[in-house]
Amino acid sequence: MTSTPLTSAKTPPGTDAPRGRLRLDGVRKILGGKExxxxxxxxxxxxxxxxxxGPSGCGKTTTLNMIAGHLTADGGLIEVDGRDITTVAPHRRSMGMVFQSYxxxxHMTVAENVAFGLRMRKVAATRRGKQVAEVLELVGLxxxxxxxxxxxxxxxxxxAALARALVIQPDLLLLxxxxxxxxxxxxxxxxDEVSALQRRIGTTAILVTHDQEEALAVSDRIAVMADGVIHQLDRPQEVYLRPATDFVAQFIGEVNALDGTAAGGGTCEVAGRKVSATPVGQAPAEGAAVRVYVRPEVVRVGSGDQGEGLHGTVRDTRxxxxxxxxxxxxxxxxVxxxxxxxxxVPAAGEEVTCSWRPSDASLAAR
Known part of the structure; x- marks a missing residue:
């Protein structure tokens, strides 16, 4: 086994293409008779x-375990760098995994724990010691x-668990x-440390979490899952500001969900008032029932009735x-x-108009 520096992304011999491209195509899993x-x-x-x-039971950990090989997919294809690994044994997948329970x-020392994967790969003792020392310094141990x-x-x-996963120089880091x-x-x-380290060494990372703030803070992209399917796969800003489904909107943070009718051109009527939003996917046909999703922090509150927007009365301020x-x-x-x-701060009982920029709200068919 040749040694690749842990501070740079790996590339296959004879090519400039970095490694760690994962592809899932129609992957399915049935447990207890349920998909x-x-x-x-x-x-x-x-x-x-x-x-x-996603929430508990949405299928995210099952998906991760199929990527790792701890569970066998009941359908579909799992590829890494173009290689079909759907039925490949876990120890032949070049993946490092960090578990919730560490x-x-x-009975082993930190060094022995970290070196375990290298010993299983029969890496020479001298090289093993050097790589263990390098990765322990990398993670601050x-x-x-x-x-x-x-x-x-x-x-x-x-x-220590992270060091053990990284020392084998995996194509994928599973968290x-x-x-x-x-x-x-x-x-x-x-x-934050793990996120910075991942970017430094360039290893592709797949994180499973139910913590929305955590996902928004560290991810390049987020796949929001529920009931075994991905509802939206996009950059954190898009998932937050322009949720594609009602589940995504309600699951991540606080949102105003307003029902209305599409009026064309990215506008709609909500309670007889014109409001603007950015369609998610194909724009709904004029007259279609739609829902507008807008986050509280992008809502502007102006005095009186100011044209486009929702006119109302302040009920409470805190x-x-x-x-x-x-x-x-x-x-x-x-709202x-x-x-x-x-x-x-508008006073309770004051007449105001709630408005927002079209780019800050999403519009989806109901």
Missing amino acids: VVSAVDLETEPGEFLTLL ALFP DGMSERHPRQLSGGQQQR DEPFSNLDAQLRVRLR FLGSRIRCVVSTPAGE TAALPFDAR
Whole structure:
């Protein structure tokens, strides 16, 4: 086994193409007589950080386990760099996996845990020691190689698990809710460290999480899953500001969902008022029933009736530190705005208009 520096993305011999391109084509899984993953399609770019996001039971961990080879797909194709690995054994897939429970061997030292995958690949002892030392320094555990897992904090144990996954120089780094056992502050710090490290070494990473903030913070793209299917696969900004389905809109953050009728040209009528939004996919036909999704932080609240937008009456305002929460009663229902902390605060009972830029709201058929 030749040694490839951990600080750069790997390339196959004789080519300039980076490795780590994953493709799923119609991947399915049946467990207990129920299809828990239904014809999933996705493709990553080499070096990309992709997150499978969704609630418990949505199929994201099952999908990750099929990528890793711990579960066999009941249909479809799994490829890495054009190679069909659908039925290949896990230890022949060149993947490193970090588990929620760390899964460190308690009787082994940190160095022995990290070296385990190299020993299974029969890497020579001298080279093995060099690679272990390099990756421990990379994850900030240099000087702790002779400690046992019980002598490490939760964050240090997760770094050791990450080092064990990286030392084999995998084509894909698979992360199965790796931060969920950590306290809130450590979870944020470690997720940022892992994200920065992944970008530094250029390894393609697939993260499974139910934490929306985590997914938005670290991902190049997010695949939002529910009931075994991907509802939307896009950049974090697109998933957040322009949700493709009602599930995506309601699952990620707070959203105003307004029912109306398509009026053509990216506009629609909501409770008799004209509002604008960006269609998700094909624009709904004029007269079609639609739903507009708009996040509170992009809603502007102006005094009186200012033309386009929803006219209403302020029901409540609350100071929340960095933001002011303003709830407006309109004929289309309540609209929530998150105003800047230094904005003019409308008084309860004041007549206002809620509006937004068309690019900040999404329009989808109901």
